[in-house]
Amino acid sequence: MSAGVAEQIFPTASLSLLDESLELVTKVPLTRFDCPEAQEILPQLDALITGWGCPLLSADVLERAPKLRFALHAAGSVKHHITEAVWDRGIQVSTAASANAIPVAEYTLAMILLANKKVLESSAALYRSEGTRVSPTSLFPGLGNYSKNIGLVGASQVGRALIKLLRPFKFNVLVSDPFLTQEEAAQLGVTLMELDGLLAASDVVSMHAPSLPETRHLINKERLALIRPGATFINTSRGALIDQVALLQRVQTGTLYAVLDVTTPEVLEAGHPFYSEPNVTLTPHIAGALGVELARLGTSALAEAGRAARDEPLAFPVTRADWDRIA
Template sequence: MHRDLVGRLFDDRTLARLAELADLDPARVLDDFTTQEAVTSLAEVEVIVSSWGCPPIDDAVLAAAPRLRAVVHAAGSIKHHITDACWRRGIRVTSAAWANALPVAEYTVAAVLLANKQLLRIREDYRSRRAPYDWQSGYRGAGNYRRTVGIVGASRIGRRVIELLRPHDLDLLLHDPYVDAVEAARLGARAVGLDELCAASDTVSIHAPELPDTLHLIDRRRLALMRDGATLINTSRGALVDQGALERELASGRLDAVLDVTVPEVLPADSPLYDLPNVVLTPHIAGSLGGELHRMAAAAVDELARYAGGRPFAHPVLAEDVHRTA
């Protein structure tokens, strides 16, 4: 992982527990598998505990690590470092993606509830008026009662968002090609096509993975289907949205947006998204931030404890699922 990440990822208690479970040198943190230090370590290692910044574990790394049996990833996606060579070797892999999903879902739910309250529009209106006004008459369509929220993707995050929104008086729609009507109903949503979801929802929230099939999933045509005043929330990947088309809709004032991801990250300094009053723009921080990193580390150590005890991982990553996950 990144060398400076360990102190932010592991608190003292979790690091101490890790040291109890494994023969560990906590000062040996690798961000390059080609150094002599790395080669020496790999010769003995049985488990790699990885996180953001881990280099690819390819054939050359595996050749240098004859005893390697498992990779415990204290972060979300494993696509940056788990290669086909790992699957061929039969390396067991687990990820803390479920732990990283929790703060993303919390961010999303907060954004949904505030969007339906028309927070951005009312804030700008209040800032402009600076005087008494009949807000009840002016914003009759605001509020969360019987509003429609569309969830694109029944991923870990999408499912957690649905779970957290269920107690509210909302109509929850779900589009996911791998989820049928019965499964959607069990989750607490109604399965619909993506066009219907875009057209019917007051808020559309994206939770699908970035895949060749999902590039510009929300394109110009689907943005045009969205209701006037609707809000698009994207905490997934920027490439799932046609950003040029979205910028035009936002500049017109027809739609609002909460964007935690863009193309590129970071946006150019002259991007209009920084200044539009109907946009909340954040720098990919919906996932684990600050103290939330400790949850991912604790999750990784829990998995290492299962491995040390001869038990299967609670959150394994399977080769056959990688093609349709983030």
């Protein structure tokens, strides 16, 4: 990882609290595997902690790291650096995706509470009022969070973290996920539904599915039409899951509010209608770990390294079998 990423993920205080079973080979992060420093360090490693921007762990790299048994990612997706050679060598892989899921779930919870209370819409109405009294219940008769239906598309790491955060509230939590069983849904305290039924029943729909070829435009024009008038649509996953043209058309009818932390492309071109559409709130991909939250990712990776050193099972493993269903 880059030095800048390492400074944020591993502040000095965290490295001073290393598990006694760990020996840190270097505090200066490798940024490449084809440099003199890598030639010296790779043969010594049992475990490699990686972050954003890690180069591919190719067969050539692994040949120079004969002792390597663990690749522990202090970030979310491992698809940018893990190769078939890693699986072929039997190297164990883990990720800090569960740690990154926490701030995404917190952001989503905040937006759900604001959406059902119609806070953003009421604020906009107040700005337009110019001294005239605003009656939120007249504008939004159904406002409030009590007994609302919250539909989660995907029981992913983020989806499950959000389910936990929703428990103290009087919500009916609905989940659509082809890999979730009825037994698991019961354990989570949610209602498992087919996607179309969930969209039609929910007051808030929140996306937590992986971006894969199979999930591109999972929410298309026909499915957007199923969402009830006055509902809010939240996307903190990836823009490709949504047909954005169809979403724009739906919000322009005034019957759907959208909170979008991600779009396609990630930075919309100047003049895009989402910038001026009153029924859309845009945020610049801030839901995931940023600022002080990044240290949580490093803490997670170091804890995994401690488990590896003590010959304990990894808490957050990624396997070859997971590959086709994770982002």
